[in-house]
Structure formats: structure tokens, C-alpha cells
Amino acid sequence: MEDRDIIKLSEKFIMPTYSRYPVVLRKGRGVRVWDVNGKEYIDFLAGIAVNVLGHCPRKVVIAVQKQVQRLIHVSNLYYTEPQIALAKILIKNSFADRVFFCNSGTEANEGALKLARIYMKNKLGENRFEFISTLNSFHGRTYGSLSVTGQEKYHHGFEPLLEGVKFVPFNDIDALKKAISDKTCAVILEPIQAEGGVNVAEKEYLRAVRELCNQRGILLIFDEVQTGIGRTGKLFAYEHYGIEPDIMTLAKGLGGGIPIGAILTKEEIAQAFAPKTHASTFGGNPVACAAAVATLETILEDGYLLDYCGRMSKYLMKKLNAIKEKYPDKVIEVRGMGLLIGMELAHNGVEIVKKCLEKGLLIGTAGDGSVLRFTPPLIVEKEDIDEAVSILDKAFKEVEFEERLPESL
Numbered sequence: 023m024e025d026r027d028i029i030k031l032s033e034k035f036i037m038p039t040y041s042r043y044p045v046v047l048r049k050g051r052g053v054r055v056w057d058v059n060g061k062e063y064i065d066f067l068a069g070i071a072v073n074v075l076g077h078c079p080r081k082v083v084i085a086v087q088k089q090v091q092r093l094i095h096v097s098n099l100y101y102t103e104p105q106i107a108l109a110k111i112l113i114k115n116s117f118a119d120r121v122f123f124c125n126s127g128t129e130a131n132e133g134a135l136k137l138a139r140i141y142m143k144n145k146l147g148e149n150r151f152e153f154i155s156t157l158n159s160f161h162g163r164t165y166g167s168l169s170v171t172g173q174e175k176y177h178h179g180f181e182p183l184l185e186g187v188k189f190v191p192f193n194d195i196d197a198l199k200k201a202i203s204d205k206t207c208a209v210i211l212e213p214i215q216a217e218g219g220v221n222v223a224e225k226e227y228l229r230a231v232r233e234l235c236n237q238r239g240i241l242l243i244f245d246e247v248q249t250g251i252g253r254t255g256k257l258f259a260y261e262h263y264g265i266e267p268d269i270m271t272l273a274k275g276l277g278g279g280i281p282i283g284a285i286l287t288k289e290e291i292a293q294a295f296a297p298k299t300h301a302s303t304f305g306g307n308p309v310a311c312a313a314a315v316a317t318l319e320t321i322l323e324d325g326y327l328l329d330y331c332g333r334m335s336k337y338l339m340k341k342l343n344a345i346k347e348k349y350p351d352k353v354i355e356v357r358g359m360g361l362l363i364g365m366e367l368a369h370n371g372v373e374i375v376k377k378c379l380e381k382g383l384l385i386g387t388a389g390d391g392s393v394l395r396f397t398p399p400l401i402v403e404k405e406d407i408d409e410a411v412s413i414l415d416k417a418f419k420e421v422e423f424e425e426r427l428p429e430s431l
């Protein structure tokens with residue numbers, strides 16, 4: 023089938039939730055993907071921060087192949103080996119004592135909110151049900167996660183949302199202090215608001231949030247769905263801040279491209295999830311867990327890849343800052359951590375993304391559309407970065423900018 027026929031059928035049969043670029047991708051290796059016509063692209067989006075080891079990483083492919091031949095699925099009524107292997111790695115390398123496996127970021131956040139509520143209600147009574155989240159956050163599309171997502175554009179048409187959610191500006195400790203009441207159950211935030219525009223939490227802010235939660239007996243949930251699994255140059259972004267959350271959610275990079283999510287927490291909090299309080303049919307599926315074990319083992323091998331991510335981050339930042347210098351009227355700021363980098367433009371960025379695609383580079387946008395998002399695989403090489411930035415440079419030269427969209431909130 024030709025690409026235009028596939029696109030036509032997709033537009034006819036798949037629900038119209040996505041605005042897609044007119045490309046049908048067929049094959050991927052490392053940092054590169056190819057479409058059905060054989061055109062090659064450098065992938066600096068990596069499935070929106072999913073393909074941490076690039077496309078079809080050897081160890082993950084082999085782990086999945088072995089596992090699908092042995093056991094594809096059984097219920098959580100039984101124990102399986104890959105689940106425990108994965109749990110051990112996550113616990114050994116994080117603040118957590120316990121883990122719950124699920125299938126996606128939104129499912130992980132949904133479970134984290136339930137866990138926080140049941141724990142606080144058991145401990146302090148019915149009244150402790152409120153969540154405080156941040157403006158411009160993104161936590162997912164199911165009702166709980168959507169309700170704590172601080173961007174109205176995602177709420178429209180789906181109200182009424184979950185009761186008892188307050189939003190405060192990110193990086194504003196005074197606003198958080200004011201929002202806390204005797205009903206507050208938990209604060210949920212991303213150490214870096216990725217989808218909301220690549221906004222990095224300041225060190226003092228996150229430490230003060232931790233302190234405040236300790237003082238007021240409130241749980242702190244870190245949504246590390248996008249920042250986790252090496253993306254920022256540490257296995258988890260919280261490690262940069264010298265503090266720990268009470269609950270953390272993961273997904274995206276965890277399975278190296280195979281869908282899996284997780285909720286991590288301390289022993290005492292985990293005990294609130296007694297039998298029959300929460301479950302997931304596919305959660306902890308053996309194939310997904312085997313893929314995640316292979317992914318984490320590769321990332322943690324000698325700590326090499328995490329250091330390497332830091333070095334590539336510096337190189338990419340330097341090159342993007344050179345673009346900023348070259349186009350001072352078009353680029354406002356380059357920011358981020360590790361290989362989660364945003365370039366804020368003075369205009370909407372969609373035309374740049376389209377031009378890059380035309381020239382063989384995949385990138386995305388974030389925030390109100392004016393932030394270009396770069397989340398290449400952690401294995402990206404200097405030559406890939408040189409090639410990608412040279413395409414970006416040409417795109418800047420050629421694109422006539424449209425007006426910047428208004429802020430979403």
C-alpha cells in the first residue's frame with residue numbers, strides 16, 4: 023500500500039484524536055527511522071521521550087524475543103519472574119521499597135492519586151482528599167490525571183472533573199504555601215514540566231516543596247513519566263535535587279519502547295494498597311517487564327550512558343544556543359536538563375517542525391506551541407547532533423513565522 027492510501031485509511035478508520043504529520047514510518051535503528059518510501063529521518067523526538075536507547079535496541083529486542091517464546095501473559099493472580107527482576111532493579115536504584123506495575127503514564131498517575139487518597143484517609147480521616155498541582159503541568163488523559171493537569175485546553179468538553187484539585191504557579195513556593203489547607207492530601211508535580219513547555223523546577227523550589235510537605239504532613243508525588251529513566255542524565259530527575267518524593271510515577275522510557283508504567287513508593291504508604299484496592303490486567307506483563315529489565319540494565323551498565331547523556335546534553339545545548347545567537351529575533355531561550363531540551367521561540371513553532379520533517383529531522387513542540395522540544399535517544403552521537411542542528415538552521419532560514427499563539431491558561 024502506498025503512503026497516501028495508508029494515510030487516507032487512517033483518517034477514515036482511526037478516531038480523529040491526533041493531528042499527524044503526513045509520514046508513514048516503517049523501520050527504525052538507533053537514532054534513525056525510515057518511512058515506507060525509504061526516506062531517512064534523524065529522530066530527535068524518540069516517540070516523545072520513549073525510545074531512550076534508540077529504535078529497536080538489540081538487548082531489548084532479544085529480551086522480548088526470548089520472553090514471547092516463553093510466556094506472553096498470565097494474570098496477576100500468579101507470580102512471574104520478569105516482574106520481580108524489574109521490581110528489584112527499580113527498588114535498588116531509587117528511594118522506593120515497593121512498586122505497582124501498570125501500562126502507561128496516565129494509569130500510573132491515576133494509581134498514584136488513588137494511593138495518596140487512601141493512605142491519607144486511613145491515616146488522617148475522610149477530609150484529607152485535596153490535591154495541589156501546578157499550572158502548565160501535564161499528567162495524562164484519564165479522569166484523575168486529567169483533573170490534576172494544569173492546562174485548561176485539555177479539560178474543555180470533559181467537565182465535571184475530579185473534585186478537590188487546586189492549581190498553583192510552578193516554581194512559586196509562596197503560592198503553594200497559601201494553597202495548602204487541612205484538606206490537602208498530596209502535591210503532584212513534574213520536576214521538569216515537559217509537555218507544558220520544558221520548564222525546569224528550581225533547586226530551592228523543589229527542596230522547599232519537600233520541606234513544606236514534611237512540615238504539613240502532606241504527600242509529595244513526582245510525575246517522572248517523562249523525566250525518568252535517564253532522560254535528564256540521572257536515572258530519575260529527583261536525584262539532581264537532593265530530595266526524594268513519597269510516590270513517583272514512571273512510564274515512557276521504562277520499557278525501551280514497549281508500553282509499561284509503574285508507581286513507586288515507601289513501605290508504609292504501599293500498605294494502603296491492600297488486596298483488592300487497585301489492579302491492572304496487563305500491569306507487569308512478562309514481555310513488558312523483560313523489555314524494561316533489558317532497558318534498565320543497559321542504562322545502568324557502568325553508569326556510562328547517564329554520564330554520556332550529560333555530555334551530549336551540553337553539546338546539544340551549546341549548538342542550540344548558537345542557533346539562538348544566530349536568530350535572536352526568533353529564539354528567546356534554550357532550556358532543559360539532560361536530553362529533555364526546549365527552545366522557546368518568539369513565534370509558533372509548528373512550521374519549523376514541518377520544515378525539519380521535510381528535511382529529515384523529527385522534533386516536536388511543547389507548551390503553547392512556541393517551544394520546540396528535543397528528546398533524542400540517550401545514545402545520540404555528536405555527528406547526529408551536528409546533522410540535526412544543521413537541518414534546524416536551514417529550517418530557521420527558510421520559514422516565515424506565523425504569529426505566536428496566546429498562552430493556554
Ligand SMILES: Cc1ncc(COP(=O)(O)O)c(C=O)c1O
Pocket residue numbers: 070126127128129131160161162163212216217245246247248249273274
Ligand atoms: C509528565 C507526564 N505524565 C503523564 C503523561 C501521560 O503518559 P501516557 O501518555 O503514557 O498516558 C505524560 C505524557 O506525555 C507526561 O509527559
